[in-house]
Amino acid sequence: MEFLEAVGKRRSVRWFKTWEPVPMEKVQRILEVVRMTTCPGNLQPWRVVVVERDKLDSKVRDQLLACDNWQGAHTQAPVWIYFYADPEGARPEVFANRTKELVGVGALPAAFGWSSQAIDNAIFQGESMPAGMPAINELLHGLPYETSANVAYAETVGACAVATLAAVNEGLGACLHMIAAPSKQEEVKRLLGVPAHFVPVWQLLIGYPAEDPDAGGMRPRLPFEQTFSYQQWGEPFPRDQQVVAELEAEGLPQPTGEPKPHRFDELRYLARMFGYPV
Amino acid sequence: MSATEGRQGQGPTDIRAYRSIQLWIDTVDNMYHLSEAEWEGRLQLVQQFCEAEGKDPDEIIAEARSDRAEKIDYMRHLKRFVKTLTPNPMLAHDYENVVRSFFINNGARVVTKPYPDVYNRTE
Numbered sequence: 001m002e003f004l005e006a007v008g009k010r011r012s013v014r015w016f017k018t019w020e021p022v023p024m025e026k027v028q029r030i031l032e033v034v035r036m037t038t039c040p041g042n043l044q045p046w047r048v049v050v051v052e053r054d055k056l057d058s059k060v061r062d063q064l065l066a067c068d069n070w071q072g073a074h075t076q077a078p079v080w081i082y083f084y085a086d087p088e089g090a091r092p093e094v095f096a097n098r099t100k101e102l103v104g105v106g107a108l109p110a111a112f113g114w115s116s117q118a119i120d121n122a123i124f125q126g127e128s129m130p131a132g133m134p135a136i137n138e139l140l141h142g143l144p145y146e147t148s149a150n151v152a153y154a155e156t157v158g159a160c161a162v163a164t165l166a167a168v169n170e171g172l173g174a175c176l177h178m179i180a181a182p183s184k185q186e187e188v189k190r191l192l193g194v195p196a197h198f199v200p201v202w203q204l205l206i207g208y209p210a211e212d213p214d215a216g217g218m219r220p221r222l223p224f225e226q227t228f229s230y231q232q233w234g235e236p237f238p239r240d241q242q243v244v245a246e247l248e249a250e251g252l253p254q255p256t257g258e259p260k261p262h263r264f265d266e267l268r269y270l271a272r273m274f275g276y277p278v
Numbered sequence: 279m280s281a282t283e284g285r286q287g288q289g290p291t292d293i294r295a296y297r298s299i300q301l302w303i304d305t306v307d308n309m310y311h312l313s314e315a316e317w318e319g320r321l322q323l324v325q326q327f328c329e330a331e332g333k334d335p336d337e338i339i340a341e342a343r344s345d346r347a348e349k350i351d352y353m354r355h356l357k358r359f360v361k362t363l364t365p366n367p368m369l370a371h372d373y374e375n376v377v378r379s380f381f382i383n384n385g386a387r388v389v390t391k392p393y394p395d396v397y398n399r400t401e
Contacts (some may be wrong), residue, residue, distance in 0.1 A: 013378065018396050018397065018399075019399075043316040053397065053399075054399045058398065061397070069389060070390070070391050072390070072392065075339055075391070075392055075396055075397040076392070076396060076397065184371065222366060249346065264309040264310055264311075267309070267310075267312075268309075268310045274393065274396050275368075275371055275372070275391075275392040275393035275396065276373035276375065276388055276390055276392055277376070277378040277379040277388075278310055278312075278375070278379055
């Protein structure tokens with residue numbers, strides 16, 4: 001699948017063929033893609049637990065579902081991928097080690113001023129970085145643990161977005177969900193054996209869609225001009241309709257603001273099939 | 279017999295006058311356009327539930343939406359109620375869903391679950 005097609009076809013799928021398992025090969029392909037996700041400092045602070053619903057102990061399964069308020073998509077999806085962020089993976093010493101690796105593989109060029117010594121000086125001594133370099137001394141020297149948690153969280157969110165597109169690329173339906181109600185996050189960690197200091201991010205529910213994969217059509221989006229500025233905030237980026245038309249032809253549909261015809265009939269029959277109220 | 283058609287009992291004519299019932303019908307029909315026959319069955323069921331509770335539909339919704347800690351757990355009552363209608367668990371689930379729909383579309387907090395075999399595949 002081409003990139004634009006994957007982005008254009010992706011919907012949050014909330015009705016899954018609960019009876020059709022997802023081959024673990026497909027899950028592995030998603031994880032292999034996540035492993036390659038872009039990440040500042042190459043920290044890779046995401047930690048993931050893959051759960052096959054039908055291989056869970058029934059009591060544990062019900063507890064996990066109850067922690068998520070028995071959300072419809074969660075009960076139906078055959079595979080639940082829990083994403084956590086490890087703050088320990090975004091501590092200054094990890095930054096130092098990872099960025100030194102990047103110097104070693106030629107990603108961070110000495111031409112810009114990168115060196116192992118400069119990294120150590122900035123992160124551990126707080127020495128300012130010369131012009132041409134990021135001010136990592138300000139970011140990382142004496143980095144509070146909460147900021148590490150925020151950084152790890154932010155990077156893991158990015159990994160979740162890539163995982164979602166990777167699932168679409170595999171022909172699967174996918175939906176990012178809260179892992180659990182905030183008051184139940186600790187219980188989910190206990191059930192999954194996740195270390196207490198991990199920060200819950202999202203769970204990616206995957207399976208084969210029981211609804212039309214288009215799921216009623218492209219969701220409404222904020223106006224382009226409201227979202228993207230040019231040169232300074234408030235000056236809308238000039239939008240060329242020719243570009244819009246080209247992207248649409250390449251697989252990136254535009255929102256219509258309306259559900260597709262018969263969408264509510266589809267929802268009604270899906271609800272009846274699975275036993276939900278209408 | 280489906281959950282919403284052909285049930286025996288008194289007709290639902292009066293119950294349509296309640297504000298909560300009107301809101302339910304309007305909200306659901308705005309999306310799903312149910313047939314009159316289906317509404318007849320649904321209304322009859324909700325009316326029976328209300329009679330079992332000894333309250334009118336608006337009173338039940340007002341209580342279900344209240345913030346009082348001791349507010350009535352209508353979903354527990356509902357489970358008991360449908361068992362008086364049928365021993366068939368799937369049909370009972372369908373009956374529960376009709377009343378749940380009434381609650382949901384009036385803004386009352388209701389946890390919904392699918393048929394157990396949707397997720398309960400290891401037992």
